[in-house]
Amino acid sequence: xxVLAAIIISVVPAILIAYPIIKKIASNKSIPxxxxxxxxxxxRRWESALEGLRHAELEMSVGNVxxxxxxxxxxxxxxxxxxxxxxxxxxxxxxxSLIEQISKVAEIVSPNxxxxxxxxxxxx
Amino acid sequence: xxxxxQIALILSFMVAAYSTVVGFAGGMLNGRDLAxxxxxxxxxxxxxxxxxxxxxxYAFVTNDFSVKYVAENSNLAMPKAYAxxxxxxxxxxxxxxxAVAFSIMAGIATRIVNSKLPYTSPYALGVMSLVLxxxxxxxxxxxxPLDRHQIPLEDGQGMNPLLIHFGMFIHPPFQMxxxxxxxxxxxxxxxxxxxxxxxxxxxxxxxxxxGMLSWLLLTTGLLLxxxxxxxxxxxxxxxxxxxxxxxxxxxxLGMTAFVHSIMVQKRRGMFxxxxxxLIIVSFAMAQMGMFINRGGPVPSVHSFAxxxxxxxxxxxxxxxxxxxxxxxxxxxxxxxxxxxxxxxxSRESAFLAQNVLFLLIAFITLxxxxxxxxxxxxxxxxxxxxxxxxxxxxxxxMILLVLLMGIGPxxxxxxxxxxxxxxxLRAPFVVACGVLLLSLISGIHQYWVLISFxxxxxxxxTVVQELVRGTRSRHSHGENWGLSFLSLLGxxxxxxxxxxxxxxxxxxxxxxxxxxxxxxxxxxxxxPGDSEVLGKYTFTYIEVSEKSFPDRTEETAKFEVxxxxxxxxxxxxxxxxxxEFQIAATRGAIHSxxxxxxxxxxxxxMEDGQAVFRVLINPLVLWMWVSGPVLVLGTLVSIxxxxxxxxxxxxxxxxxxxxxxxxxxN
Amino acid sequence: xxxxxxxxxxLQVLFLNTACFSANTNFISDEEQRVNNLNAVLMCPVCxxxxxxQSQNEIAMNMRTIVKDFVEDGRSEDEIKDYFVKRYxxxxxxxxxxxxxxxxxxxxPPVGLGFxxxxxxxxxxxxxxxxxxxxxxxxxxxxxxxxxxxxxxRYFSVIDRIxxx
Numbered sequence: 001x002x003v004l005a006a007i008i009i010s011v012v013p014a015i016l017i018a019y020p021i022i023k024k025i026a027s028n029k030s031i032p033x034x035x036x037x038x039x040x041x042x043x044r045r046w047e048s049a050l051e052g053l054r055h056a057e058l059e060m061s062v063g064n065v066x067x068x069x070x071x072x073x074x075x076x077x078x079x080x081x082x083x084x085x086x087x088x089x090x091x092x093x094x095x096x097s098l099i100e101q102i103s104k105v106a107e108i109v110s111p112n113x114x115x116x117x118x119x120x121x122x123x124x
Numbered sequence: 125x126x127x128x129x130q131i132a133l134i135l136s137f138m139v140a141a142y143s144t145v146v147g148f149a150g151g152m153l154n155g156r157d158l159a160x161x162x163x164x165x166x167x168x169x170x171x172x173x174x175x176x177x178x179x180x181x182y183a184f185v186t187n188d189f190s191v192k193y194v195a196e197n198s199n200l201a202m203p204k205a206y207a208x209x210x211x212x213x214x215x216x217x218x219x220x221x222x223a224v225a226f227s228i229m230a231g232i233a234t235r236i237v238n239s240k241l242p243y244t245s246p247y248a249l250g251v252m253s254l255v256l257x258x259x260x261x262x263x264x265x266x267x268x269p270l271d272r273h274q275i276p277l278e279d280g281q282g283m284n285p286l287l288i289h290f291g292m293f294i295h296p297p298f299q300m301x302x303x304x305x306x307x308x309x310x311x312x313x314x315x316x317x318x319x320x321x322x323x324x325x326x327x328x329x330x331x332x333x334x335g336m337l338s339w340l341l342l343t344t345g346l347l348l349x350x351x352x353x354x355x356x357x358x359x360x361x362x363x364x365x366x367x368x369x370x371x372x373x374x375x376x377l378g379m380t381a382f383v384h385s386i387m388v389q390k391r392r393g394m395f396x397x398x399x400x401x402l403i404i405v406s407f408a409m410a411q412m413g414m415f416i417n418r419g420g421p422v423p424s425v426h427s428f429a430x431x432x433x434x435x436x437x438x439x440x441x442x443x444x445x446x447x448x449x450x451x452x453x454x455x456x457x458x459x460x461x462x463x464x465x466x467x468x469x470s471r472e473s474a475f476l477a478q479n480v481l482f483l484l485i486a487f488i489t490l491x492x493x494x495x496x497x498x499x500x501x502x503x504x505x506x507x508x509x510x511x512x513x514x515x516x517x518x519x520x521x522m523i524l525l526v527l528l529m530g531i532g533p534x535x536x537x538x539x540x541x542x543x544x545x546x547x548x549l550r551a552p553f554v555v556a557c558g559v560l561l562l563s564l565i566s567g568i569h570q571y572w573v574l575i576s577f578x579x580x581x582x583x584x585x586t587v588v589q590e591l592v593r594g595t596r597s598r599h600s601h602g603e604n605w606g607l608s609f610l611s612l613l614g615x616x617x618x619x620x621x622x623x624x625x626x627x628x629x630x631x632x633x634x635x636x637x638x639x640x641x642x643x644x645x646x647x648x649x650x651x652p653g654d655s656e657v658l659g660k661y662t663f664t665y666i667e668v669s670e671k672s673f674p675d676r677t678e679e680t681a682k683f684e685v686x687x688x689x690x691x692x693x694x695x696x697x698x699x700x701x702x703x704e705f706q707i708a709a710t711r712g713a714i715h716s717x718x719x720x721x722x723x724x725x726x727x728x729x730m731e732d733g734q735a736v737f738r739v740l741i742n743p744l745v746l747w748m749w750v751s752g753p754v755l756v757l758g759t760l761v762s763i764x765x766x767x768x769x770x771x772x773x774x775x776x777x778x779x780x781x782x783x784x785x786x787x788x789x790n
Numbered sequence: 791x792x793x794x795x796x797x798x799x800x801l802q803v804l805f806l807n808t809a810c811f812s813a814n815t816n817f818i819s820d821e822e823q824r825v826n827n828l829n830a831v832l833m834c835p836v837c838x839x840x841x842x843x844q845s846q847n848e849i850a851m852n853m854r855t856i857v858k859d860f861v862e863d864g865r866s867e868d869e870i871k872d873y874f875v876k877r878y879x880x881x882x883x884x885x886x887x888x889x890x891x892x893x894x895x896x897x898x899p900p901v902g903l904g905f906x907x908x909x910x911x912x913x914x915x916x917x918x919x920x921x922x923x924x925x926x927x928x929x930x931x932x933x934x935x936x937x938x939x940x941x942x943x944r945y946f947s948v949i950d951r952i953x954x955x
Contacts, residue, residue: 002127002128005131006131009135009172009175010131012168012171013139013168016167016168017142017168019161020157020163021157021161026157027156032242033242034243035240035242035243035244035326036243036326041325044325045462048393050949050953052391054953055536055537058616059536061597062594062597063547064536064544064548064590064593065536065540065541065544065547066541066543066544068543069536069541072538072539073536073539076538078942079942081945082941082942083933083937085945085949086932086937086941086945359843364839364840366839366840461917464917464919465917465918468914476910476914477910480909480910481906484906487902491898491899491902492895495894495895498894499891502891503891505881505891507880507881507886507892507895508884509884509895510833510839510841510884510885511830511841511884512830512831512885513884513886644818645818645826646822658818659817710846727851
């Protein structure tokens with residue numbers, strides 16, 4: 001009786017452990033966004049810069065900071081946000097040149113087997 | 125039934141071991157299926173442990189005294205409702221309670237962390253499973269509540285009568301929950317360190333969320349403990365700086381520092397190392413709390429669950445500290461601040477000062493708590509340090525913290541010029557002067573009380589000022605007053621929730637100050653028919669009635685109480701004697717008003733019908749108990765997900781290759 | 791509005807003060823107050839950590855009686871403390887004395903305070919001097935200086951628009 005109970009109980013964790021590996025539930029899903037990627041980091045910085053801007057706005061409207069402090073704060077957060085945008089722009093250009101390089105290589109290998117994507121149309 | 129529980133325990137131990145190994149492996153090998161398997165396995169632990177728990181409770185309910193733990197903590201006379209209390213009143217059972225509670229919380233945390241931080245989560249899960257594994261190992265190999273006696277017993281020894289009380293249902297569960305829940309933000313932080321993929325701020329949101337929840341549980345546990353001590357244990361006080369109280373206070377101090385300084389990392393990318401150190405230290409202190417409660421080396425009134433196992437906790441605490449600090453040093457390079465400090469007068473530096481003060485108080489508390497060990501080692505005398513020392517040393521530091529609580533939140537991030545500071549602190553300064561003047565006029569001449577009240581007025585003024593200014597600003601945009609107030613609170617919940625918490629802390633501080641400096645205490649000997657007067661209260665001792673129970677005799681005194689010429693009614697303080705345990709438990713009777721408590725407690729009933737009573741008037745104690753719900757409300761407001769903001773969350777402008785919303789020239 | 795606020799707070803303060811004030815008038819005699827004070831700083835020898843004031847133990851009760859008798863005899867606080875110290879050793883005092891091993895109890899906190907202060911000063915100095923930021927924080931080697939005025943103008947208008955959405 002006890003043995004039977006033991007077996008029944010142990011079936012539950014066994015199934016839970018085995019199922020994800022057998023069914024490959026995680027591999028079958030798309031790869032999740034990486035929280036440590038450059039983009040995620042830039043996104044966090046962008047949010048905190050905008051939060052800072054809004055905060056400065058609030059403090060000013062409420063009357064907690066004087067004009068000169070407000071302008072300084074605004075400038076600082078604007079610059080921070082601008083840096084994020086610039087970094088993003090550079091990363092996009094990097095990506096562009098990477099795609100160009102790849103497509104060039106592809107053309108050399110087989111000029112006709114590489115179908116023109118929408119993206120490439122834009123690039124050209 | 126108990127055997128079923130044993131099986132469940134062993135199984136959960138095995139699954140926890142599996143989750144630990146496979147969780148870390150999944151993280152390191154980037155095996156997403158492995159990590160999922162570890163996670164799903166982990167989810168199965170809490171039902172297993174719930175099964176073990178219910179089998180133990182079943183043994184209590186059915187009076188199965190062949191189970192050692194049941195025999196030690198229960199008897200036939202025990203009311204059945206207390207089976208739940210008996211479950212965690214002893215050492216082994218409390219460990220099982222901690223394990224089951226942690227497995228549930230960690231399961232929920234894992235689910236959420238996994239959706240937000242998919243790459244950190246396998247490591248965080250590994251750390252959580254490791255923590256759980258430790259508890260399960262201790263339960264299985266050292267203190268198994270489900271073990272049976274060789275020879276079944278007729279009746280058990282019974283629970284410590286001091287624990288048979290309604291308060292046992294709420295204070296210990298919250299306290300234990302609070303202590304173990306520190307492991308959640310700790311696991312997430314260490315997980316992020318281990319994942320170590322260059323990122324440093326990704327764990328901040330989750331760390332803050334679980335840190336706040338843990339802080340909330342710790343605070344609730346402490347306040348409930350104080351409330352219980354005051355209303356039930358009947359010595360007229362609520363906090364005695366007892367070692368166990370101290371060891372519960374220390375992680376609270378650490379976590380309070382943490383939930384504040386994590387904001388700096390979120391906003392500025394600073395304090396990255398500091399936050400890591402804080403959460404590591406807080407977890408170590410939480411372990412210390414569990415260690416001292418489990419028959420540690422320091423004598424305490426809370427030593428209900430005494431055993432030698434404390435030393436294992438100490439060793440594990442040392443190992444935890446060592447390993448996590450090693451990981452920290454190993455990842456040191458990735459934790460440099462993103463930006464520097466712009467000015468000494470800024471929110472950041474206020475947070476820094478606050479952090480250091482909290483840690484200092486924690487350190488002094490630790491020092492006072494372990495002083496008996498120190499003096500024993502150096503001088504061969506066990507010098508116990510008590511209340512007066514802590515009040516004298518920590519009191520002023522706490523007042524300083526209240527002052528910071530008033531100034532810090534209104535300092536802007538980054539930098540504030542003197543004109544801004546002047547703008548924000550003029551009103552608090554004026555009000556503080558007013559308070560000082562009024563206090564002096566109304567006859568408060570105690571040095572520390574004056575300082576405390578003046579300081580308490582600062583956070584109140586700044587919060588009110590913020591709310592008034594914010595509401596007015598919104599009102600001027602056309603919203604009506606009520607609406608603009610609510611939308612102000614809703615727009616920035618972390619901030620205004622924090623303000624509500626700050627107000628509750630001020631209430632607490634005022635209650636503590638007033639009741640520790642202006643309490644009146646008197647011991648009176650009375651016989652039935654006697655009347656006495658204390659302050660405006662007149663109380664008449666009418667009679668004493670004795671009632672016998674199987675396990676105790678209760679002597680209940682009946683008093684008729686008048687406040688001035690206002691009739692209050694009867695009050696029934698009583699004293700119960702448990703001959704088997706040689707313990708007497710007293711229960712005070714309290715008449716509580718918003719201004720003061722009138723407190724009656726019997727100390728001794730003598731043969732000749734005379735009795736000794738202790739009578740106290742404690743001012744403003746009710747404020748302390750009211751501050752609790754306010755604090756919970758504020759915390760919940762500040763962690764409530766901001767749904768509106770979430771919808772309108774400012775995304776990065778999408779810079780796609782085929783479209784260019786920035787209007788940048790190509 | 792400002793005056794409303796002040797008046798509101800004053801009301802609250804007045805309330806607090808009356809509360810304490812009402813408790814403050816001398817309800818109990820000086821002698822009783824002295825007994826209470828002494829009870830709070832003497833430890834119950836068999837229940838460590840608890841004062842004899844808190845403890846329900848018989849020894850504590852006896853000690854309370856002794857304290858009461860001594861105070862009524864007119865002995866000074868120090869004399870009474872000395873009496874108990876002679877009987878039970880310095881352990882009996884809950885508040886560590888200012889001599890011997892107990893002195894360390896008092897010395898460490900101010901030392902800690904000083905130490906904390908030094909740490910803050912050093913930390914602030916380190917933070918004021920900008921640290922070398924890691925590669926990710928400084929994506930593409932960008933710093934505030936590397937953005938030209940032209941770029942600023944262009945970006946700022948975008949940021950302004952988005953932040954006001």
